[in-house]
Amino acid sequence: MNEAGLRERKKRQTREAIARAALELFAERGYDETTLADIAAAAGVSTRTIFAYFPGKEDILFCDFQALRDTLAGALSERPAGKDALGTLRDFIVSTAAAKTELDSKLARIVASDETLSSHKRARLSQLQELLAAAIADDLGSGPDDLRPQVAAASLAAAFEVLERHDRALPPPHTAEEVAAAVDPIIAFVHAGLQALPAPPRRPA
Amino acid sequence: MNEAGLRERKKRQTREAIARAALELFAERGYDETTLADIAAAAGVSTRTIFAYFPGKEDILFCDFQALRDTLAGALSERPAGKDALGTLRDFIVSTAAAKTELDSKLARIVASDETLSSHKRARLSQLQELLAAAIADDLGSGPDDLRPQVAAASLAAAFEVLERHDRALPPPHTAEEVAAAVDPIIAFVHAGLQALPAPPRRPA
DNA sequence: GCCGACGCGTGCAGTGAATGCAAATTTACT
DNA sequence: AGTAAATTTGCATTCACTGCACGCGTCGGC
Secondary structure (H helix, E strand, C coil): CCCCCHHHHHHHHHHHHHHHHHHHHHHHHCCCCCCHHHHHHHHCCCHHHHHHHCCCHHHHHCHHHHHHHHHHHHHHHCCCCCCCHHHHHHHHHHHHHHCCCHHHHHHHHHHHHCHHHHHHHHHHHHHHHHHHHHHHHHHHCCCCCCCHHHHHHHHHHHHHHHHHHHHHHCCCCCCHHHHHHHHHHHHHHHHHHHHHCCCCCCCCC | CCCCCHHHHHHHHHHHHHHHHHHHHHHHHCCCCCCHHHHHHHHCCCHHHHHHHCCCHHHHHCHHHHHHHHHHHHHHHCCCCCCCHHHHHHHHHHHHHHCCCHHHHHHHHHHHHCHHHHHHHHHHHHHHHHHHHHHHHHHHCCCCCCCHHHHHHHHHHHHHHHHHHHHHHCCCCCCHHHHHHHHHHHHHHHHHHHHHCCCCCCCCC
16 A cells, blocks of 8 residues: 555645645735634634644745745755756746746735745745755855855845745746746856855865 | 933833843843743833833844944945945945944844744845845946846845854954955955846836 | 823733643554 | 554643723923
8 A cells, every 4th residue: 555544644634724724814814814713713623733733823824835945955956967056946946936826926925015924934945045055065066164155045045035026016927938037147146156256265275 | 402301311211221121131041031021020111111112022132233224324325426335335344343242242143043033133134135225226327127236135135144154153253354354255246246147137218 | 380281101901822731532553 | 342652632821912091290381
């Protein structure tokens, strides 16, 4: 059998029920306007049970983010020898931008409208940033004293945040070409900056 | 008299009493371990009164940040014609780094140790980022469609975050030369990236 | 100097998120 | 079945935060 016990299946089921109920309620009436009691009722569990699946309320809102992180991690670690981290990221963004649902956009707008939620999102983004920094460090073959990978990754993350804020103003249907046209200058920006950074500050011989 | 009525003086006094008490308690026993009731008791006011001066608990922790923002805003708006925004920022950072107290470092370490506080700090940082973006846009003479100022400002903010995290590992006494040596490459990084970004995406004739 | 208007501090009651604990229910294994 | 484990749940509690209303001092005009 491919499945583990009934137990695990039910757990996964409950987790998804909570997430789905919460996300729909968030999209429908807003984040602050949705209480954990509402979510629990919609998911058919008790309020207390929610905390057995998610550390807190915001973690439900951002639960899809984790999958995204794993996907990026996979793409970065399995990238072919000829492709650098920046190129891998470029393709990753273009491909994930295509798979954006209506609900995603609605939730993104909710996150953007709230100061607190925006900063929490940035915290998640910094996880991706770390992945990137590691991959770039690998490309550059730099040691722990070299700040260039971290600076480049931070710039990338920040730049894409700007890009997303800009995109939110435009109507949702984004073709792959449009996304690529927006992303490529950012990649070029960081690439140029990277080459301008002198080199590892010190290289103990 | 230079002062307004007794009323305003007392208000300022109360505000500082709250801030001082809170900051010391935070530094002494940690943020989460300090309740609003503790702060109120130490400041000699009621819990309810705190909310008359600060919107929330974190706002007390970051109250000094606002002064910093105003200082930067002043420095940017009053900069001489020959000095660009990047250079102004450079000098601003070098000079403010010198005025760092022991308590500042302690609080910075507390903020850095907590995920939630870190993201809130980043939210404040994005206020500075906006100031910078406006100043850079001014330098470049770019219109609202030009994303370069925002990208550059975001990169700067992100890069300085990396820098600060790196500095935290080292012992506190930073000379102006050391700070400058760390800051200058970042400025160069963004400067190079900025020149690589093609130009305003569209310029409607 | 007196008095009304206003602002400020405060207590009280209540909401919502989050945690610890122990009982109850469900699942797994023999 | 029957026991051991995990899962779910209710209950009590803490803490940040808000609305409301009352009291008290300050500030203005007279």
